[in-house]
Each structure stands twice: as C-alpha cells, then as structure tokens.
Amino acid sequence: VLSDPGSGIEKPAAIILETIQAEGGMNAASAAWLTEIQRICRTHGIVFIVDDIQAGAGRTGDFFSFESAKIEPDIVCLSKSLSGSGSPLSIVLIRPDLDIWKPGEHSGTFRGNNFAFVTAGAMCKMWSDRKFTAGVERTAVRLQTHLDRLVAKFPRYIEQKRGRGLMAGLKCRSPAVVGRVHDVAFENGLLIESSGPNRDVIKVLPPITITDAELDRGITILEHALQEQDNA
Incomplete structure (x- = not known):
C-alpha cells in the first residue's frame, strides 16, 4: 500500500509502538512482527519509534523491551521505572542525525527534578551489575x-x-x-x-x-x- 501511488495513503512520518501494550491488555508483540515493522520503516524511510515508558528499564528482563527482538529503533522513549523510585523523570533517546534541536531551544520551567536524577543514577548503576x-x-x-x-x-x-x-x-x-x-x-x-x-x-x-x-x-x-x- 505504501508503495502504490494510487492507494490514496500518504507515507507516515513515523510509526510508534509499544512492544507490550500495557493499557491495551498486556499484549506482547512477537519478535517477527517487530522485525517486519522495522523492515517497513527502513524500506520507506519512516522513523521507527518505540514507546518503552512502561516496558523499558528492565521490566521485561532486558534493559530495553525490544532487545530480544534484535531491532534498532530510531527513537526510544523512557520513563517510569527509569527513575528507580517513581520520581518524575523521562528521557528520549534519538538517532543523532534526527536531533535537530539547538541547545536551549526546547526547554521548560518544570524540568530537572534533582531527586529523580540521583535515584535514576543509582538505578542505572544497579543495572550495570x-x-x-x-x-x-x-x-x-x-x-x-x-x-x-x-x-x-x-x-x-x-x-x-x-x-x-x-x-x-x-x-x-x-x-x-x-x-x-x-x-x-x-x-x-x-x-x-x-x-x-x-x-x-x-x-x-x-x-x-x-x-x-x-x-x-x-x-x-x-x-x-x-x-x-x-x-x-
């Protein structure tokens, strides 16, 4: 459909997914399905995003929930367990060539919870053990x-x-x-x-x-x- 100019469907800018649909009913995507989604994204130049906010930071056994599928998303969203204590912390891991923000261009007045930085650092140190x-x-x-x-x-x-x-x-x-x-x-x-x-x-x-x-x-x-x- 994406290759057919007569389909009437425009190429999406990105595909975002959860490897396990938490609120959707704990549905786990197969490695084969995730690999096929990545192939489609690579073939058509679509940004591949994994929402690992709930499934990431070790909850599925690996640090990232998609590691067992051996895929490499362009963007990964992390939060929740990342702070190690339920404190407010989230990060976005992004492929360097997609990072178009200049220093200070994307900011806010409620950023940078110091306690969360400390607990997240401790969590990452534990995970390296x-x-x-x-x-x-x-x-x-x-x-x-x-x-x-x-x-x-x-x-x-x-x-x-x-x-x-x-x-x-x-x-x-x-x-x-x-x-x-x-x-x-x-x-x-x-x-x-x-x-x-x-x-x-x-x-x-x-x-x-x-x-x-x-x-x-x-x-x-x-x-x-x-x-x-x-x-x-």
Missing part, C-alpha cells in the same frame, strides 16, 4: 511459573497469561471476575490494576527489586482472591 540483572531474570522466571500455575488451576476464571518478564497479565473471562479479585486482594493487602479495552485483564507488574518472599506472598493473595470467586 550483572549479579543484579541475573536476579531480575530469575525473578521473572519465578513469576511466570507462578502465573502458569494459576492459569492451569483456574480455567473457569482465567483465559490466558499475557506479557513478558515482570510485565505480565492474566486475561480473565469477564470484567466482573477482575472486579471481585481486585476487592478481595485489596482487603488482604495487595493492590492490583486492570487493563484492556474491556478492563478484563489483571496487570501483574511487581517491582524489579522484589524479593522471592514478597513475590510469593503477593501470588498467595492473588490465588486466594481467585479462589474466592466461588463464594461470590
């Missing part, structure tokens, strides 16, 4: 094993597991299931969120620094909340 990154990978495997068990145990309420690494989700049979799980989990000390157009996906996004004991405790509460569906 192979022992820490190996721990994150191991925790991700532990979480995925837990979720596989919940999917197998509660087929009446859970359709499938979604996501990747420490950015996962449980697609439920209905929004009502998610609502009841949310209430029971909250009563027992666990905060959960929903996502997806129908709000029927339980988001599972533990901190990348979570301990095994904390993770197991959270899963125990989630499992109890699912068991309570029978009493609803």
